[in-house]
Amino acid sequence: MIKVKWFGHAAFQVSIDSKTFYVDPWISNPLSPVKGLPEAEPDYIIVTHDHGDHLGEAIEMLKKFSKAKLIGIYELASYVAEVLQDQTRVIGANIGGPIDLGEGYKAILTPAFHSSGRGAPTGVVFGKPGKFVYHAGDTGLHYEMKLIGDLYKPTVALLPIGGHFTMGPEEAAYATSLIRPKYVIPMHYGTFPVIKGTPEEFKEHLRKLNVEVNVIVLKAGEEYVITD
Numbered sequence: 605m606i607k608v609k610w611f612g613h614a615a616f617q618v619s620i621d622s623k624t625f626y627v628d629p630w631i632s633n634p635l636s637p638v639k640g641l642p643e644a645e646p647d648y649i650i651v652t653h654d655h656g657d658h659l660g661e662a663i664e665m666l667k668k669f670s671k672a673k674l675i676g677i678y679e680l681a682s683y684v685a686e687v688l689q690d691q692t693r694v695i696g697a698n699i700g701g702p703i704d705l706g707e708g709y710k711a712i713l714t715p716a717f718h719s720s721g722r723g724a725p726t727g728v729v730f731g732k733p734g735k736f737v738y739h740a741g742d743t744g745l746h747y748e749m750k751l752i753g754d755l756y757k758p759t760v761a762l763l764p765i766g767g768h769f770t771m772g773p774e775e776a777a778y779a780t781s782l783i784r785p786k787y788v789i790p791m792h793y794g795t796f797p798v799i800k801g802t803p804e805e806f807k808e809h810l811r812k813l814n815v816e817v818n819v820i821v822l823k824a825g826e827e828y829v830i831t832d
């Protein structure tokens with residue numbers, strides 16, 4: 605079972621069987637219906653890079669949920685550990701290195717073509733074989749996405765489509781053709797006027813490229829459950 609809830613922008617809560625992850629938890633983004641911090645306790649909070657719209661409320665959430673650990677690129681994780689004065693709350697790693705989360709779960713930070721202040725920007729693959737989710741982070745289109753598809757065969761891809769700072773609808777459609785997930789969920793659009801790519805344009809480009817995929821367009825606050 606994979607349960608994906610979108611809070612708007614790049615913020616997701618993803619449950620894969622018994623483990624719950626938040627990714628890029630900017631829960632207070634303008635699209636989000638959630639006021640304050642979310643209720644569900646996560647096992648892990650993954651942050652793809654240190655831009656404010658991705659780090660979001662991660663530190664507040666680590667304070668609220670005392671068992672949760674942050675996963676991120678080494679320099680970002682070290683910064684969060686310093687703020688919390690607690691090394692045990694973070695798992696700092698680097699791109700391409702599988703992080704063993706126990707019980708068959710793992711996370712792998714992936715390349716992202718973007719910028720960041722602390723360490724390199726990343727995407728992330730997380731879950732377990734046959735139930736991987738790929739959150740691309742903020743990125744332009746890159747060919748490493750094909751390797752991610754070949755190696756991890758993600759069931760779900762969460763891809764930015766807004767343009768300007770990340771892929772737009774056309775690039776995200778091409779990315780989908782490289783990753784070949786069963787489901788794709790567009791994100792990082794509509795939060796600000798400048799990130800103006802739409803799910804309709806994304807679907808149109810997927811049609812032009814003949815990409816076979818289930819496009820799941822969520823409203824902010826909405827959840828989608830995959831049982832197969």
Ligand code: NI
Binds near residue numbers: 655658718719742
């Ligand atoms: Ni960014």
Ligand code: MN
Binds near residue numbers: 614
């Ligand atoms: Mn962003």
